Amino acid sequence: MSIPAKRACDACHRRKVRCNSRQPCVNCSQAGLSCTYDAIPQKKGPKGSRAKVISELRETQKLSDLAHEVRNYASPPRSPTYARATNLLTKELIEGCTDCFFLHMYPTMPILYREQVQQTVLEMGHSMDAYCLITSLCAFMLIQPGITLKTSSLIDAPNGSITNPKLGTLLMEEAVRVRKGYDYIENPTINTCITSFFLFASCFGLNKHNSGWFHLREATALAQILGMQDESTYAYENSIETSRKRRLFWLLFVTERAYALQKHRPLTLQAAIDLPTVDPNSPGSLTGFIHMVNLYRPFDDTFIGLWNKSRTDCSPFTLARLQQQLTEALPPVLNTTESQAADLRTSQQWLRTLVWQLSIANGFLSSTSPDTSMTFRFPIEIAKDLVAVTSQFSKQSMEVHGIGLIEKLFDVACTLIDVMSCVPLTTTPTTSSSPRSSSPQRPQNLLAALLTLISTLRGGESRYLPLIMVKIRDTLPSILNALPQDLACKMVGGGGGGSGDSSVESSPYSTPPFWGGYSMA
Template sequence: MASNPTATAPVKRACDSCHRRKVKCIGEGTAPCKNCVSAGLACTYNAIPQKKGPKGSRAKVLSELRENQRNAQIAAGYPSDLGFDGRSLSATFARTPGLLAPGLVESCIDYFFAHVYPSEPVLHRQRAQEAAMNMDRSTEAYCAMVALCAYVMIKANMKVSPNVLPRPEMAQMSNVGIGHVLLEESVRVRQGYDYRENPTHLTVLTSWLYSGCYFGLARENTAWAYLRDATSQAHILGMHDEDTYKHDPMDISRKRVLYWLLFIAERNFALHKHRPISLYPTIHPPSLDEVPSDRPIAAGLELMINMYKIIDDTFVNLWNRIHTHANPAWIAQLQTQLAEAVPAYLDCTEAQAVEIRVTQHWLRAQAWQLCVTQGLVSSVTSDSPLTFKYPIEISRDLLTMTHQFSQQSMEVHGAGLIEKLFDVACCLTDVVAVTSFSPDAFALGPRDYVQRFLTLISTLRGGQSRYLPLLLAKLSEVLPNLPLPRSLNLPQGVSTSSIGLPGTGSPTVPSNVSDDFSAMAAATSPSYPSNDLIRRLAAQTGAQLPFNASQHSTYPAPTSHVEDLSLYDSSHSTTHSSGSVPRSTSATPGPYEPSMSQSRTQIVGHSTMQIPTSHPQHNHMQSHHAIQWTPT
C-alpha cells in the first residue's frame, strides 16, 4: 500500500526546562534530553503549551528552575512515616507577603551607601539595585536585600520613615525592632534552599550581614556561628587565593573587600571571645580603582587591614593560651607597630577616621594586657608600653580623639565600636583600682578618664543599655568610691537611688531610650569574663584587691619589677606617649587629627556621691525575644 504523500512526521515537543529557557531540546527517545542532563535539571513534559512571549535571561531562568526543583524535591523528600507533611514545607519557608515594600528597600540602599559604604564597601550600587530588582525571581537576592535592610537598621542606626512601612502599627516600633523582624524573615526564607553547596559572593555577604545583625542584638554566639558560615563559604569560593581575583573588576574588588572585612571580624572575635582564626593575609588589599572617588575609602580600609595583620598567629596563640611564653623583643616590636600604624593626618571620611583611631587605641590596650599576662610590665622600665601607667596614656589619647567626632559618626559602627571603648575603660579601671598615683589639681587624672568613659558610653546608642550597666557593675566592685558624673544617662531599670545619686540633679533617662538596643548583654563583660587582669596587677604591684579574693585566679601572676608606683603627674597632660598622635604644627588641627587642649570642665562634671558596693542592674536586664510578623 502506497504511503500518503501528505503525511508528516509528528512534531517533537521541547521538554519543560528547554521550553522555559528557550533553547533547542536535544532528546533521545525516552531518555532525558542532553540539556537537562548537562544542567542537572529534571526533564519533564508537564507544562501546557502557551503563546510565545518575550525572551528573558537564560541564566536567570536556569537559576530559577534549579531553585524551584530543589524546593520541590525537599518538600517531597520527607518520609511519610515520620509524621511530617512535606506540603507544609514550602509554606514554612515562604516569603511574608508585603513585608518589604520597594520604597523601604530603596531607602535602605540609599542609607547604606551614604553611611555604611565608606567603612564597608562590600557592594557596588549597581549590583545592589540589580539584586533589588531581582528579588521577586531569586530567593538568594531576596534574602540578601532583606538582610541588608536589617543591617542598616540594627547596626547603623537607620530611622525608617513611616510612609515606607507595610503596616501603620510598625511605626511605633524602634528601628532595631523593625530590623529584627526583617532579619528573622531573611534567615527563615533562606533555610528553604540549599545555599551551602554552591555558595556565591552574595551567599557570603548575606552570612556576614547576619553576623553583624546578631552581634548588634547581643547574640554573640549566633553572630560567631554566622561569621564562621561566611568564612567557610569564602574558603569554598577560594577568596583566600589571589588567583581567584582575575575577572570582572567590579565584582572582584568587592569580593576582596568582603574577604578583608571577614579577616578583621574574625580577629575581633579572637580578642573579645578567645575564638580561633582561619583567614590570613594571603591576597592583595582592595584598590577600588574602578571608582576614583572610592580611593580614599580604600586607603582607610588598608590602614585597618594593616593594624589587624599585626594580630597574627603568635599573638592569637598567646592570647588564647595555646602558647604561654612570649619574646619580650617581639612584644616591644608589636607595640611599636601599633603606635606607628596610623598617620597623624587621615584623608578619609569621618566615620572611617573614628573606626581607625578607636581601633588603634583598643589594640594598644589589648597588647598591653598581653604584656601583663607575660609578666613584662614594670614600673622601672623606660619603655612606656611596658609600664603600669600605659593604659592611662591610651585612655587620654582615646578620649581626646573621640571628643572631636560627631555622635553619628560613632554610632554608625554599632556595638562593635562601643565595645572597644568599653574594653579600654575596663582596662583603665583595673589599673586605677590597684595602683597609686599623684593627682594634679590642674590636670585630668586617671579617675577623671574613668568618669569620661562613663559619660561617653552612656550617650551612645547601645552603650547606655548594653555596656553602661556592665561598667557601673565593675566600678561598684573595684572602685566603689568613685564619684559619678552629674550628666550620666542611666539605662532603664536602674534607679538613681540604687547607685547612690540624689533625686535632685540626678542623671536622667533620655526620651529615645525605647529606640535603644532591646537585647541585653549578659551580666559579664565580653572581654572581661573574670577578674584575671586585676588579680595579676595586684599580685605584681603588691596591692590589696578591692573585693573578696576568696576565689583565686586559675592563672598564676608572673613576677614584675615594681618600685615607684606613682603613675600620674602633671606632665601627662602635655606630653605624649610613643603611641599617641603628635601635635599639629598649625594652630588648628587637621581633619580628624587629635586636639591636645581640653579643659577639665569640658570633660568631666561630677557629683560628690559615690557608687555603692553592689549594683542591682542584673535584675533589670531583659532578654530579647523574637518578634512575630503577621501580614494583613
C-alpha cells in the first residue's frame, strides 16, 4: 500500500536513506523495523551514524513492546495468573481454624474479633484483601504445632488430626500469589497489615527466616503507612477499629523486638502510643498482653544496638538495672490464661539469659559480685526459676506458642551447658534436706528437666535435641552419663538426624564463644 503524499517513513527519514513510500517499505522490511509515518517533518540536521540510528530505533520499539506487555498484566484481577485456587479453602476448614484461633491464640494475638472475621469471610468472593486475610489466618493455624482441628479438610491426615504443615504451606503460598494481583501497598488496610503478620508467623513456624523477616518488615512498614505509630491517628476512628489497630501495633512492637534479639535485626517501631485499655470486667481482658508489652519495652534501640554490636557504649549499671526491671516486670500471681502465663514466664527467663550473655560478652561479670545477675553462675538461677514455673503448665498451654517458645527453652539450656562446662558443678543454694546427688537444684538435674521438656513438646525432639546433643558432646561430654537413661537414649537416637541440621551453627540461638579469658572459679 502506498502513502498518498509521497514521503519517507519515520525510520528511513531518521536513517537518512531513500524510501519507496510503501507500507511497509523495503528498508524497514529488511531491517526488521516497524514502518510508520507518524513523525512531523523537522528541519534538516547533521547526519549521524546509520547503524547507531537502527540500534536506537530497535531499542525504542523493544521498550514500547515491553510497556505494552506490562499494561496487559497490569489488570491482575482479570489475569489467570492471580486467579484463586478452587476447593482449597472450605467452609469447614475456615470454621475450624477460626475456632482454634480464638480458643488458643487470641489471648496473645488480640487483633481479630469473631464478628469481624465472619464478615470478612462473607466478603471473600469480591475482595482480594479479605480472601488473603482468611487464607493467611488458616495457613498460620495449620502450621502451629499442638492444635487439633476437627475437620476432614487436611491433606494426608485423618479427621480430628493435629495441624497440617503441608496444607498450611499451600495456603501461605496461595495468599502470597493472590496478593500480587492488587496494589495492597499503595492502598493498605488493617487487614492487609494483619495478613503480612500471619505470613511472617507462618514462615517462622516453617523455619523460613528470610521470608519471615521480609513479611515482618512488610507488616511494620504497612503499620507506619497507616499511621499506627502516631497517637493522633486514633482520635477520629470508631472505638472497635481503634482498639484493634492499637493492639496490632503493640503486637508488632513485641514481635519485632523478639525477632531482633533472636536474629540480630534492627528495629523500626518505637513505644510512641498509649497502651490498649484493660477492661477488668471483660472475659477477654488484655492483662496478659500488656504484661508481654512491658517485658519487651525496655529493649530499645540502645540495647538492640549493643546486642547487634553497632554500639559500644555498654555499662554494667545499665545491664544490672535491666535485670532488675525484668525480675519485677511480672507479678507473683498472673491474672491471665494458662497459655499466656506459660509464654510470659518463659519469655521472662529467656530475656534474663540474653541480658546476662551481653554482660559476659562485655566483661562485666565477677565471681564476687554482690548482684547475682552479674555473676558467672546466674544462668543456673535462671534455669532453676524456669524449671519451677514450667512444671506448673500443661503441655498444650506451651505447645500452642509453637517453635518460638521451644527456641527460648533451647537457648536457656544451651547457656546452662556453657556455664556448667566452666564452673564447679555444685548444688545451688537450697533449703532442701535431700542428698546433693538427688537434689533438683543441681545443674545436671536442671538441665535434664529442660531437655525432657524440650523433647516432649512437638517439634522439640526432632529439631532441637540433635543440636543439644552436638553441643553437649563438644562442650560437656561427661554430663551424658548423668542424664536419665531414657533421655540419653532419645538424644543418642536423634543425635545425627531429625529434621533439623545437626550442627551447632544451624541453631537459631547459640551462646557466643566468649568464655575464653574469664575465670569462673
